[in-house]
Amino acid sequence: MPLVVLGLGSNLGDSKRIILDAVKALEEILTELRSASLYETEPLHVIDQGRFINTAVIGRFEDPPEKLLQHVHKIETFFGRNRSSERHWGERTLDIDILLFGDHIIQYEGLIIPHPRLKERRFALEPLLELLPEAVEPGSGISYRSIYDALPEQGVRLFF
Numbered sequence: 001m002p003l004v005v006l007g008l009g010s011n012l013g014d015s016k017r018i019i020l021d022a023v024k025a026l027e028e029i030l031t032e033l034r035s036a037s038l039y040e041t042e043p044l045h046v047i048d049q050g051r052f053i054n055t056a057v058i059g060r061f062e063d064p065p066e067k068l069l070q071h072v073h074k075i076e077t078f079f080g081r082n083r084s085s086e087r088h089w090g091e092r093t094l095d096i097d098i099l100l101f102g103d104h105i106i107q108y109e110g111l112i113i114p115h116p117r118l119k120e121r122r123f124a125l126e127p128l129l130e131l132l133p134e135a136v137e138p139g140s141g142i143s144y145r146s147i148y149d150a151l152p153e154q155g156v157r158l159f160f
Contacts, residue, residue, distance in 0.1 A: 001060040007053050012093045015053040029071045030059025036127030042155030045089040056127035061076045065101045070092025072096045103138040119147050122154040
């Protein structure tokens with residue numbers, strides 16, 4: 001079973017509670033689940049919105065990635081996400097991104113793994129590296145630590 005990494009974020013509602021409850025929901029579909037610390041992050045791209053609470057989880061998943069995406073979308077919907085009414089990169093109750101699916105490189109319509117913007121986002125890389133400090137980009141073998149270190153400051157800090 002491949003080791004998968006999911007990134008979670010929220011900036012609408014009780015974001016801390018939503019993230020913690022979403023991690024519990026993910027325990028139903030991922031085995032050996034571990035979660036990173038919570039981080040408070042400044043929004044990127046669309047800056048006229050509140051700060052996000054972010055984390056990452058890792059675990060094992062035995063089905064194909066498309067099945068994982070279906071589970072993720074159900075969990076997002078359960079926590080109030082409505083993709084049809086939200087603005088792109090805007091506020092959301094819950095966003096779950098599939099960052100890594102083992103060392104697989106996947107490019108389907110609606111599903112690209114590794115996540116196409118992972119290398120641009122400290123808020124995704126920091127919790128990923130907390131869980132997997134030696135992680136490397138599938139295909140290139142470039143360490144995510146070196147990618148993270150090259151990024152500018154993006155307002156990511158531990159959430160207390």
